[in-house]
Amino acid sequence: MKATKLAVSALAIAAAAGAAEARDQIQVAGSSTVLPYATIVAEAFGENFDFPTPVVESGGSSAGLKKFCEGVGENTIDIANASRKIKDKEVAACAENGVTDIIEVRIGYDGIVFASDINGNGFAFTPEDWYKALAAEVVVDGQLVANPNTAWSDVNAELPAQEIMAFIPGTKHGTREVFEEKVILAGCKASGALEAIAAIKGDEKEAEKTCMALRADNRAVDIDGDYTETLARIGSNKDGIGVFGLAFYENNTDKLQVATMSGVTPSVETIASGDYPVSRPLYFYIKKAHLEVIPGLKDYAEFFVSDDMAGPDGPLAEYGLVSDPELAATQEAVAGEELMN
Amino acid sequence: MTAPRRSLLAPDPRTIARNRAEARFRAYGLGAVGVALVALAVLLLSIFGNGSSAFYQTYLEVPVMLPEKSLDKSGTRDIEVMKKVTTVGYAKVLKTALDEAIEANGIIVEGLGKKDVGNMISDEAAAQLRNMVLADPTLVGQTIAFEMLANGRIDGYYKGRVTRESAALDSNVSPAQLDLADALAEKGLLATRFNLDFITAPDASDQRPEAAGLGVAILGSFYMMIVVLALSLPIGVATAVYLEEFAVKNRFTDVIEVNISNLAAVPSIVFGILGLAIFINFAHLPQSAPIVGGLVLTLMTLPRIIIPARAALKAVPPSIRDAALGVGASRMQSVFHHVLPLAAPGILTGMIIGLAQALGETAPLLLIGMVAFVRDYPGGLFDPATALPVQVYNWTQRADPAFVERASGAIIVLLIFLLIMNTAAIVLRRRFERRW
Numbered sequence: 180m181k182a183t184k185l186a187v188s189a190l191a192i193a194a195a196a197g198a199a200e201a202r203d204q205i206q207v208a209g210s211s212t213v214l215p216y217a218t219i220v221a222e223a224f225g226e227n228f229d230f231p232t233p234v235v236e237s238g239g240s241s242a243g244l245k246k247f248c249e250g251v252g253e254n255t256i257d258i259a260n261a262s263r264k265i266k267d268k269e270v271a272a273c274a275e276n277g278v279t280d281i282i283e284v285r286i287g288y289d290g291i292v293f294a295s296d297i298n299g300n301g302f303a304f305t306p307e308d309w310y311k312a313l314a315a316e317v318v319v320d321g322q323l324v325a326n327p328n329t330a331w332s333d334v335n336a337e338l339p340a341q342e343i344m345a346f347i348p349g350t351k352h353g354t355r356e357v358f359e360e361k362v363i364l365a366g367c368k369a370s371g372a373l374e375a376i377a378a379i380k381g382d383e384k385e386a387e388k389t390c391m392a393l394r395a396d397n398r399a400v401d402i403d404g405d406y407t408e409t410l411a412r413i414g415s416n417k418d419g420i421g422v423f424g425l426a427f428y429e430n431n432t433d434k435l436q437v438a439t440m441s442g443v444t445p446s447v448e449t450i451a452s453g454d455y456p457v458s459r460p461l462y463f464y465i466k467k468a469h470l471e472v473i474p475g476l477k478d479y480a481e482f483f484v485s486d487d488m489a490g491p492d493g494p495l496a497e498y499g500l501v502s503d504p505e506l507a508a509t510q511e512a513v514a515g516e517e518l519m520n
Numbered sequence: 521m522t523a524p525r526r527s528l529l530a531p532d533p534r535t536i537a538r539n540r541a542e543a544r545f546r547a548y549g550l551g552a553v554g555v556a557l558v559a560l561a562v563l564l565l566s567i568f569g570n571g572s573s574a575f576y577q578t579y580l581e582v583p584v585m586l587p588e589k590s591l592d593k594s595g596t597r598d599i600e601v602m603k604k605v606t607t608v609g610y611a612k613v614l615k616t617a618l619d620e621a622i623e624a625n626g627i628i629v630e631g632l633g634k635k636d637v638g639n640m641i642s643d644e645a646a647a648q649l650r651n652m653v654l655a656d657p658t659l660v661g662q663t664i665a666f667e668m669l670a671n672g673r674i675d676g677y678y679k680g681r682v683t684r685e686s687a688a689l690d691s692n693v694s695p696a697q698l699d700l701a702d703a704l705a706e707k708g709l710l711a712t713r714f715n716l717d718f719i720t721a722p723d724a725s726d727q728r729p730e731a732a733g734l735g736v737a738i739l740g741s742f743y744m745m746i747v748v749l750a751l752s753l754p755i756g757v758a759t760a761v762y763l764e765e766f767a768v769k770n771r772f773t774d775v776i777e778v779n780i781s782n783l784a785a786v787p788s789i790v791f792g793i794l795g796l797a798i799f800i801n802f803a804h805l806p807q808s809a810p811i812v813g814g815l816v817l818t819l820m821t822l823p824r825i826i827i828p829a830r831a832a833l834k835a836v837p838p839s840i841r842d843a844a845l846g847v848g849a850s851r852m853q854s855v856f857h858h859v860l861p862l863a864a865p866g867i868l869t870g871m872i873i874g875l876a877q878a879l880g881e882t883a884p885l886l887l888i889g890m891v892a893f894v895r896d897y898p899g900g901l902f903d904p905a906t907a908l909p910v911q912v913y914n915w916t917q918r919a920d921p922a923f924v925e926r927a928s929g930a931i932i933v934l935l936i937f938l939l940i941m942n943t944a945a946i947v948l949r950r951r952f953e954r955r956w
Contacts, residue, residue, distance in 0.1 A: 202806060204896065204904060206807060206808070206889075206904075208889070208892075211917070214893070215725065215726040215727075215918075215919065217893075218725035218726060218893045219725040219726065219727050221725070221893060221895070222724065222725040222728075222895060223607065225895055225896065226606075226607050226647045226650065227606045227607055229603070231896045232894075232895035232896050234808055234889075234892050234893065234894050234904040235892060235893040236808070236889055236891060236892040236893070237891065237892075237893075237914075237917070238886075238891070249801075252804075253806070254800060254804050254805065254806055254807060256807070297689065404917075405917045406919060407916060407917055407918070407919070426919065427919045429691055429692075430692065430726075430919040430920050430921075431919065431921065432689055432690050432691045432692075433682075433686035433687070433689040433690040487606075487608065494643075494727060497727075498726065498727055
């Protein structure tokens with residue numbers, strides 16, 4: 180069979196040539212939130228060092244960490260970007276495939292902001308407002324009932340009488356987890372609903388789950404795409420309020436107005452000081468076994484957390500990253516190749 | 521009983537009804553074509569409306585003094601020593617040059633912030649200047665005319681994306697900067713012109729949309745198409761010839777036939793999953809490499825080539841084969857000397873259309889690491905690269921609004937390539953195809 184012979188020989192040649200060539204550029208994959216920062220660093224790294232520009236893939240924190248944990252070797256990635264901490268389950272999966280020595284690097288913080296169309300109403304939210312607006316079931320007179328609120332003024336008399344319409348990140352995004360924990364659950368606790376539900380259900384864990392269950396009647400719309408999709412949705416539905424990363428908002432201040440949360444306007448300063456409540460740390464993870472093999476890997480990691488890049492006056496902060504106050508400790512840890520515990 | 525009177529001049533009612541039905545059908549057909557044309561026009565208008573500006577870019581051109589003091593402290597012009605000066609150092613040189621040019625031309629603009637002048641210049645310009653100086657260290661100490669990219673927002677002002685109203689709200693640009701840009705343009709220091717870099721330059725990070733180009737993507741797509749062509753043409757043609765001319769008709773060939781038709785309809789993402797499992801995880805080929813992309817696209821394209829190739833072979837009349845066999849040719853001779861040359865235009869047309877489909881494919885490349893930020897030009901099939909449709913996908917996800925124009929511009933480039941390929945297919949068919 181001519182066809183099969185050709186196919187087999189072509190594959191064999193390809194495989195042989197691939198094996199013979201060593202990889203000389205760093206490969207990174209993971210969170211789409213960290214992606215812009217990683218590309219800014221990669222670009223500057225390629226320009227100022229004698230190493231090739233690292234290849235940065237997107238795809239989400241979970242997908243990146245899964246790829247990261249596939250094993251050790253030249254055809255696996257060197258670094259996984261993540262907008263959340265690596266989970267124990269993932270560490271176990273890594274260890275199973277031989278990825279045992281992992282270096283964790285925290286690069287800074289990302290703020291999650293709530294923004295609406297620039298020509299619409301301004302908002303001053305509290306987590307409680309969001310819980311009451313978006314929860315699937317709320318407590319009324321000691322009973323759990325389907326959420327009856329239809330306008331923001333139903334939730335809080337001080338808010339404008341605007342239809343509730345929220346564009347929130349879909350479940351595959353790391354941002355969703357932060358939104359549920361730091362806004363919805365916090366609001367549930369603050370409003371006293373958590374205790375009330377726990378009293379009804381008789382179980383704290385179950386009550387938390389009920390708190391975080393969001394309504395499914397088209398007032399809370401999951402956005403599985405990127406922030407550009409959320410922005411487009413707000414463009415076509417002026418009553419909508421979207422959940423964005425701080426960096427995205429800072430790049431689109433001519434189209435969006437940002438809402439305050441508990442009276443604090445989100446900015447790099449208020450997030451760094453901890454006054455603005457909804458933020459999360461960003462990380463990347465390095466395979467220690469690759470430090471010796473892939474040229475420039477350590478230089479890249481050190482360059483990433485250097486003051487020139489991740490510092491308060493660096494290009495990452497300019498783009499919207501909230502600089503880590505403990506950056507010096509991170510720099511030392513990277514220099515010393517300290518493993519995560 | 522007499523037959524109803526019929527006149528050849530006046531149509532009877534049934535003829536009228538039939539003629540009406542035909543007229544209606546024609547109107548439906550015309551309507552359908554009309555709807556398709558309107559949809560195409562809307563699509564093209566929106567793409568060209570958004571994207572044609574990507575081929576133009578705003579540049580600042582000022583004399584730049586390259587001071588030895590900051591660029592080569594040692595004074596030795598030793599490349600290794602000079603490399604220690606990073607792009608940050610070169611950005612300062614450019615800012616000073618722009619400051620001096622503003623002063624020399626007597627431009628005074630009210631309300632400029634401290635960083636506003638420096639922010640007019642793209643970050644990319646510093647990198648370009650650094651590469652230029654490192655390539656030719658003798659430039660240090662001289663004053664050169666240097667053309668630098670203007671910041672994306674300033675560029676947007678000349679493309680109608682940024683207005684004074686939006687600039688007042690925008691945290692990345694101020695109305696004073698736009699005043700300065702206007703003043704610079706008046707003195708001829710700032711101009712918008714054709715931008716070849718959009719085709720040739722590599723991708724750029726979110727902070728410098730003005731520098732992003734398609735170079736790596738075009739090269740990556742080109743490498744993949746070479747792989748697809750080199751593999752799928754011989755394999756596809758050999759399969760088609762064997763199945764059509766030599767294979768005995770039995771259950772085995774029936775199974776193959778069904779499978780080929782079936783594979784042609786499999787969603788392309790499935791081939792991506794297969795490629796990840798076989799080429800990367802099993803054969804240990806590198807990630808993000810055009811060779812893997814090419815192999816995956818080959819698998820996807822093969823059935824789409826085999827089917828038209830078989831149709832082309834089938835269209836060659838049996839009399840040709842019979843005549844060849846009749847004068848003593850072997851079956852192989854009859855196929856290679858007579859049938860295949862006659863079927864070649866049809867096979868090539870199918871091939872080109874298959875390649876065009878492969879060129880526009882994104883989904884399978886997602887899984888093999890080609891949806892990535894790649895800045896170095898791939899030197900071969902094994903170096904990381906992206907592809908044209910992937911670059912479109914990447915740019916639509918970026919935060920900076922300037923990337924919308926870039927994405928549409930990339931679609932225009934992709935459409936031009938597809939148009940060229942499809943036109944070639946039509947021309948080939950028109951010129952060489954024989955009807956029997």
